[in-house]
Amino acid sequence: MKKILIANRGEIALRIVRACRDAGYASVAIVSDVDRNAPHARFADEVYHLEGTSPRETYLNQAAILDVAARSSADAIHPGYGFLAENEIFAAAVMDAGLVWIGPDAAVIARLGDKVAARAVAREAGVPVLPSIDEKALTIETARSFISEHGLPVIVKAQNGGGGRGMRIVREAYELESQIAAAEREAGLAFGRAQCFLERYVENARHVETQCLADRHGRVVVLSTRDCSLQRRQQKLVEEAPAPFLTDAQNATLVKASVDILSIVGYCGAATCEYLVTPEGKVYFLEVNTRVQVEHPVTEEVTGIDIICEMFRIAEGEHVSEHVPALRGHAMEFRINAEDPWAEFRPTPGPIMKLNLPSGPGVRSDFGYVSGDTIPPYYDSLVGKLIVTGSDRNETIQRARRAFREFEIEGVTTIAPLHRAILDRDEFAAYDAADFKVSTKWIDIELPALAEAARAFISVATPTGSGASDDDIVSPYDTSAVQGEAEPLSYRRGIKAPLSGMILEICVSEGDAISYGDVLAVMESMKMEQQVIAETSGTVTRINVQEGSYIDMDADIMGVD
CATH class of the missing domain: 3.30.470.20 (ATP-grasp fold, B domain)
Known part of the structure; x- marks a missing residue:
């Protein structure tokens, strides 16, 4: 291998660019319309533009990526994570084109990248798996039959991909149909494949x-x-x-x-x-x-x-x-996502006005953005990662607390204050197994208390002795929903977009009567779904957007009288 095309974006693309430089390979970056000046583009040896903004037009566009590989004379492709990283069709196409696929063979991806097929391999290896529907198609009927036998809760999972996309927990039987539909829709958007399966949830x-x-x-x-x-x-x-x-x-x-x-x-x-x-x-x-x-x-x-x-x-x-x-020693990674933890983790794309990353002993920063960059609504919400290392778990936690005191970001809301609150909780910063109480649902359960504690970390500190009053301390965050309940995502009378993103579904028609609490539309931003809810009763007088279109925050979705 001499030249490696990186079929990805953001922090992982930059990470691979740096590895190419360390290992002596030339790097080729691909960029969408909104990523032309991204760090991975600025530091790569060569950059090629893929026209468009949506993942399907760009980072999921297999033909376009292979065309860039040919034009750039790349002899290998590294897919990073997400997008096409676990797509055996793309892996096979790369190898058929005479390129080196930096990953497992396509046949192996088909067996293990598909979660249902992987469970069969685990059974063959004698490794226990949870009860699931994975040998027949997931339908409402098969799901109901499974619940009758194994009970609730269950979890709907995308067969392909990862990163928590295409997953929905079902705790009540009436949620089954809507949660399967939501998981399949999200899986299709994130990975180009909508197939899901059902598993007992522990x-x-x-x-x-x-x-x-x-x-x-x-x-x-x-x-x-x-x-x-x-x-x-x-x-x-x-x-x-x-x-x-x-x-x-x-x-x-x-x-x-x-x-x-x-x-x-x-x-x-x-x-x-x-x-x-x-x-x-x-x-x-x-x-x-x-x-x-x-x-x-x-x-x-x-x-x-x-x-x-x-x-x-x-x-x-x-x-x-x-x-x-x-x-x-011990190491911890903290994902810095552009999401609002006080509003149900609503995505918060937008311009980064200021970004100061911590440093010092044991601190590493892997970020896909710098100050002045804009986080687009078309991809996931990961801004970057803080990785902290110490001689043991306790020192790592102490260094992480120090790192988050130094970390600054302005212009977009992130989950950084939540991390500071987590680091101060005894259930997480435990010294032994008996006191370590963390589970996969711990944050969901403790979110109101964590969000309340995180409020102490969101104000921009003023210099000692400056004479500033409390009114002079500026906070870029909206804490009105600090108890963890999202504000309804709509506006009185005319319905406006609560965030920038894609319209997945319009749930009403012109002339329909609507009532408070009705779901009017479903949006997707940064690979997360968000319902647009009616705050009032009325009649839909016009619909201004089409399904599949990208719109900006505050764009008029529909009129209501």
């Missing part, structure tokens, strides 16, 4: 995973475990390595299960095997991510291994080292 479980590397010579190694239990709507927010408070037996189970699963399929590349650990200590297989993970830096920090460069070496046919380095 309350109060931890999400634990293994970072693996495998080569073409049959060797599979597990670098470390990670804990990714701190989630909001199945979207990971905080990750750490190694996973704390596991027994030796649990660690051994995780390593053996991961090696067995990847060995069965002849895996080659970087992989993450994900599991649930129940409150009783049982380990259940969830899925395999056939790509690099957002949270890969925490494993890099505790092993000293550059996982992206290892992917390059594996793609070149080199051996994975038999020697797994001893873990050194």
